[in-house]
Amino acid sequence: MSTRAGSPVGRFLWNFRNHPKRELWFAWWVMVIFYQLYGVLFFLVTRVQPPASPAWDTPMVVQWFNDRHFGLLAGFGVVFLISGLCAPMNALLAYSMRRMSVSRVFGYSYLIMYSLSAIPGMFVMAIAMTVGALRPDRDSELIHWLFDFAFLSFSGTMGVFMIGSLVWLVAILIDKNGVFPKWFGYLGLCNALTEVVVAPAWIFQRGVFAWNGAIAWWINMVVFVTYTVCFIVLLRKMIEREDFGTGPLPDLPPKAERSQPDSVGSMQ
Amino acid sequence: MSGTFNKRLAIVWLILSAMTLVYVWLDVAVDQNGTLKASTVVTVSAIIIALVKVRIIFREFMEVRHAPALLRRLTDAWVVLMAVCLLGSYFIGSALAS
Amino acid sequence: MTNLQEDSSTEQVDRKAAARFVPGQPDMWVFVLFESLLFTGYFSVYLIGRIQNRDLYLQSQADLDLRFGVFNTIVLLLSSWAIARCVQASREGAYRDALRDAFLTIGFGVAFLVSKVLEWVKEIRLGNTFTSNEFFQHFFFLTSIHLLHLLIGFIVLGVAVYQLWSPARRSQQLVETCATYWHTVDFLWALIFALLYVVR
Numbered sequence: 001m002s003t004r005a006g007s008p009v010g011r012f013l014w015n016f017r018n019h020p021k022r023e024l025w026f027a028w029w030v031m032v033i034f035y036q037l038y039g040v041l042f043f044l045v046t047r048v049q050p051p052a053s054p055a056w057d058t059p060m061v062v063q064w065f066n067d068r069h070f071g072l073l074a075g076f077g078v079v080f081l082i083s084g085l086c087a088p089m090n091a092l093l094a095y096s097m098r099r100m101s102v103s104r105v106f107g108y109s110y111l112i113m114y115s116l117s118a119i120p121g122m123f124v125m126a127i128a129m130t131v132g133a134l135r136p137d138r139d140s141e142l143i144h145w146l147f148d149f150a151f152l153s154f155s156g157t158m159g160v161f162m163i164g165s166l167v168w169l170v171a172i173l174i175d176k177n178g179v180f181p182k183w184f185g186y187l188g189l190c191n192a193l194t195e196v197v198v199a200p201a202w203i204f205q206r207g208v209f210a211w212n213g214a215i216a217w218w219i220n221m222v223v224f225v226t227y228t229v230c231f232i233v234l235l236r237k238m239i240e241r242e243d244f245g246t247g248p249l250p251d252l253p254p255k256a257e258r259s260q261p262d263s264v265g266s267m268q
Numbered sequence: 269m270s271g272t273f274n275k276r277l278a279i280v281w282l283i284l285s286a287m288t289l290v291y292v293w294l295d296v297a298v299d300q301n302g303t304l305k306a307s308t309v310v311t312v313s314a315i316i317i318a319l320v321k322v323r324i325i326f327r328e329f330m331e332v333r334h335a336p337a338l339l340r341r342l343t344d345a346w347v348v349l350m351a352v353c354l355l356g357s358y359f360i361g362s363a364l365a366s
Numbered sequence: 367m368t369n370l371q372e373d374s375s376t377e378q379v380d381r382k383a384a385a386r387f388v389p390g391q392p393d394m395w396v397f398v399l400f401e402s403l404l405f406t407g408y409f410s411v412y413l414i415g416r417i418q419n420r421d422l423y424l425q426s427q428a429d430l431d432l433r434f435g436v437f438n439t440i441v442l443l444l445s446s447w448a449i450a451r452c453v454q455a456s457r458e459g460a461y462r463d464a465l466r467d468a469f470l471t472i473g474f475g476v477a478f479l480v481s482k483v484l485e486w487v488k489e490i491r492l493g494n495t496f497t498s499n500e501f502f503q504h505f506f507f508l509t510s511i512h513l514l515h516l517l518i519g520f521i522v523l524g525v526a527v528y529q530l531w532s533p534a535r536r537s538q539q540l541v542e543t544c545a546t547y548w549h550t551v552d553f554l555w556a557l558i559f560a561l562l563y564v565v566r
Binding site (some may be wrong): 181182183185186187189190193194196197200203204207208209214215219222223 | 391392393394395400401404407408411415496497500503504507511514515518555
């Protein structure tokens with residue numbers, strides 16, 4: 001007993017080897033790290049977000065690629081490496097549906113959809129952009145083509161995410177185990193609807209509905225970020241509440257009673 | 269009891285519908301023979317009337333009248349927030365355009 | 367959210383206006399407030415766009431028929447009135463009346479839907495489509511996304527009807543939650559109507 005109390009390293013090692021929720025916490029941390037990395041890579045390193053304009057002419061597009069030459073190659077190189085981090089994240093979400101009182105079909109559908117979603121949501125843009133950046137002396141029309149291909153596939157293919165959101169939100173609303181609060185189900189509806197709103201990006205080259213438009217991108221992004229922050233926090237709460245049963249998920253005891261919800265002490 | 273509630277709801281509906289008809293008058297008053305004319309007064313009035321309607325819908329139809337203080341204040345704050353955003357967009361947009 | 371009251375509103379009947387209750391699930395109110403903000407964002411973008419291009423917007427707006435707008439608004443107000451009555455009736459246990467009111471609400475909603483489609487057909491025949499110009503981008507966008515909310519509203523009203531139908535269910539909170547959603551569809555339209563049809 002005395003070896004477990006004491007140093008943070010000692011506690012961490014004990015948890016790593018024995019904690020019944022270690023896989024869940026691992027998946028949760030992977031998710032947090034993934035989103036941080038994704039944000040940094042797409043917004044700061046490669047700077048493909050906020051998106052460039054579909055209204056630009058070819059010389060401007062070539063200039064855009066040149067300005068980001070190294071960032072694109074290095075940033076997306078890292079994206080290719082870390083892309084596997086999606087898996088534990090999607091598994092955790094599917095797990096949340098498995099814990100619900102709903103049919104397992106929900107969890108499995110979600111898992112399949114979101115496994116595929118990494119393709120338009122990450123890979124196609126990464127591939128197109130690195131191909132574009134690899135040879136700066138390539139024909140500028142081809143570079144413009146790659147630019148359109150990357151952005152359209154990234155912004156325009158919201159269908160998968162929308163259906164995935166709907167699957168999750170329906171599961172949440174009919175769930176009797178209270179895994180997630182109902183307001184998060186309704187927020188999922190807001191999120192799914194804003195993904196519909198991106199659809200016109202296929203039609204417009206300028207204006208608020210273009211892939212970089214005020215409505216199709218900026219407002220959309222605010223909703224998406226809110227939704228993501230919410231589900232990261234709620235998944236954490238779910239893991240804290242998890243009792244590995246099949247009935248309603250118990251609420252956490254009030255704060256006074258729980259100083260360290262998932263530390264060594266509480267497992268004794 | 270249902271009689272008084274139903275009567276109140278009916279009156280609320282009448283008021284909201286009357287406010288809707290005010291819009292027709294607003295537009296007829298400002299347009300000239302079918303040509304639409306820009307008008308700050310009409311725009312601001314239209315927005316404010318719409319927001320008053322929204323508050324009435326909150327209070328009467330959505331029963332916020334009977335809700336705890338938090339919800340009452342939140343919905344009022346929302347109406348104010350929407351007013352600020354809409355009127356702000358209009359006036360700031362005008363300032364930037366001219 | 368969990369510390370807002372979730373009293374059964376049947377107790378409310380006994381204590382009159384003295385007791386305060388949150389209509390429906392507090393969760394639905396989160397949705398209502400969030401969605402209102404979202405639409406306010408869309409409206410602000412529209413207004414700013416309008417100012418930059420007043421003449422174009424005024425000219426395009428002339429193609430809109432105010433009568434459609436007024437009719438749609440009144441119909442949706444009627445539907446809100448109906449669902450509000452439904453909630454009252456259900457609270458008092460008058461479930462047949464409540465069901466009748468719920469069906470009335472759906473009926474008014476269908477009237478709105480039909481009228482909206484007719485209006486769109488009319489605009490398209492005049493040559494005004496989603497891609498015609500900036501004004502019509504906003505017009506079709508706002509009316510479409512609102513219509514999508516209305517269609518979801520039919521599902522929500524279906525849930526309310528399902529609840530009211532059998533004595534085994536009849537959750538007052540769920541009926542109120544559905545009503546809260548429907549009223550949101552109504553007040554969003556009140557704003558859209560003012561901004562698309564009336565604002566100059």
